[in-house]
Amino acid sequence: MNTVIEKWDEILNIVKTEHDLSEVSFNTWLKPLKVYEVNGNVVTIIVPSEQVGLSYITKKYKLPLQVTISEVAGMDNCDVRFILPEDVPAKKTVSSGNSHTAQDIRCEEAHLNPKYTFDTFIVGSNNKFAQAAALAVAESPGEAYNPLFIYGGAGLGKTHLMHSIAHFIIEHNEKSKVLYVTSEEFTNELIETIRNGNNSAMTKFREKYRNIDVLLVDDIQFIIGKESTQEEFFHTFNSLHSAKKQIIISSDKPPKDMEILEERFRSRFEWGLIADITLPDYETRMAILHKKEEMDGYNINEEVIKYIANNIKSNIRELEGAFNKVMASAKLEQKDVTLELAEQALKDIISPDEKRVITPEYIISIVAEHYNVTTADLCGNKRSSKIVIPRQVAMYLCRELTSTPLKSIGKSLGNRDHTTIMHGIEKMEKEIITDSNLNNTIDILKKKINPQN
Numbered sequence: 001m002n003t004v005i006e007k008w009d010e011i012l013n014i015v016k017t018e019h020d021l022s023e024v025s026f027n028t029w030l031k032p033l034k035v036y037e038v039n040g041n042v043v044t045i046i047v048p049s050e051q052v053g054l055s056y057i058t059k060k061y062k063l064p065l066q067v068t069i070s071e072v073a074g075m076d077n078c079d080v081r082f083i084l085p086e087d088v089p090a091k092k093t094v095s096s097g098n099s100h101t102a103q104d105i106r107c108e109e110a111h112l113n114p115k116y117t118f119d120t121f122i123v124g125s126n127n128k129f130a131q132a133a134a135l136a137v138a139e140s141p142g143e144a145y146n147p148l149f150i151y152g153g154a155g156l157g158k159t160h161l162m163h164s165i166a167h168f169i170i171e172h173n174e175k176s177k178v179l180y181v182t183s184e185e186f187t188n189e190l191i192e193t194i195r196n197g198n199n200s201a202m203t204k205f206r207e208k209y210r211n212i213d214v215l216l217v218d219d220i221q222f223i224i225g226k227e228s229t230q231e232e233f234f235h236t237f238n239s240l241h242s243a244k245k246q247i248i249i250s251s252d253k254p255p256k257d258m259e260i261l262e263e264r265f266r267s268r269f270e271w272g273l274i275a276d277i278t279l280p281d282y283e284t285r286m287a288i289l290h291k292k293e294e295m296d297g298y299n300i301n302e303e304v305i306k307y308i309a310n311n312i313k314s315n316i317r318e319l320e321g322a323f324n325k326v327m328a329s330a331k332l333e334q335k336d337v338t339l340e341l342a343e344q345a346l347k348d349i350i351s352p353d354e355k356r357v358i359t360p361e362y363i364i365s366i367v368a369e370h371y372n373v374t375t376a377d378l379c380g381n382k383r384s385s386k387i388v389i390p391r392q393v394a395m396y397l398c399r400e401l402t403s404t405p406l407k408s409i410g411k412s413l414g415n416r417d418h419t420t421i422m423h424g425i426e427k428m429e430k431e432i433i434t435d436s437n438l439n440n441t442i443d444i445l446k447k448k449i450n451p452q453n
């Protein structure tokens, strides 16, 4: 790997320290910069398009970057050039791990998980129709079915399918503007915009959502009943739909069963195509576990795969979680992956009456996924706010949703002391009162963890 690419984080941090940049300046201007390529002494850097500051960055940071790159990478006369993602030749593959193709950047900007593609989506009888509908929409956005409404229970693959559509469109339509948001992000962004209270913030919000070609909104059920969000979404929907832009929505229920859904929404959601995802059958569960085994590079005793597939039936997220738990336990205990080990590792998850047991581990995994961090991050010692807040949210939810003693919650969260857990919970209790975004997020997480309530 090229030294500039390899040491890119270090280079940025040196510029930050030497120029005494505040966190906000660093996060706004430097952190989003990505090396596109290093060619001789020319380092080309991509400035994400949402940053208006190409000329500002050039004026302010070109020289500091040139000097630091020359020092750290030992390059003579380093010349830095900045480009925007749209100036990057499409699909150019760059071999280094840190370099980004134009497509990667568009996927990042659309908030997509790189693993959720049609290639990694296992098709079974439970999702065949939804997958075919998703592919049709991906191939002809705005033409085939608009909106596409996908519904199904928790952890059954709605998000995966939505991201697959978005990836496909980005790959096949160089110019398409694609945006995936959860309804929570939409709500929180709107709350923030309204709180700012100025017209230009609102105009910006509207421009962002109405100036795109494909909008994907996940878990729409969480905005139903929230009046101003609902109203704003209604206008966004109308504006995009009348311009023949593609809308894809997911929910836990079909429109006809959403009790407090107003008629104007119900009819709109039914304009296009409604596709459901139901529980996977045994063969599909086996296929998903085999795919996971292959992707993670394992070769596991078939009995163990069958044991997991036989016992976890109602949620693919839990199916994958059980698989991960067995593998983690084998690693920790340095043992082979046997049926006995799997039974032991999963004894808290697989209950005799097949009821879902809400354990701190389950809560931690849902919180981690929700905040796009790993469970290891939550259980580890990182102190950045990106990790600290989800960690405290996990503490709070473990306390609220289980009767686990503080000491055991601490144990599940990386052997933390019970006073740390208490402190985290108390902090969350106070913040929920004043921070409506956090309150909204906690509400959504509770529903995700325990959809029955």
Ligand SMILES: Nc1ncnc2c1ncn2[C@@H]1O[C@H](COP(=O)(O)OP(=O)(O)OP(=O)(O)O)[C@@H](O)[C@H]1O
Pocket: 116, 120, 121, 122, 123, 127, 152, 153, 154, 155, 156, 157, 158, 159, 160, 161, 219, 288, 316, 317, 320, 448
């Ligand atoms: N058909 C499938 N093939 C492969 N993996 C799948 C499939 N369906 C779901 N998964 C995996 O299961 C996990 C949960 O799926 P996903 O997040 O898409 O569920 P969801 O229906 O959106 O859940 P929620 O309603 O709770 O948000 C993901 O890791 C996803 O990759």
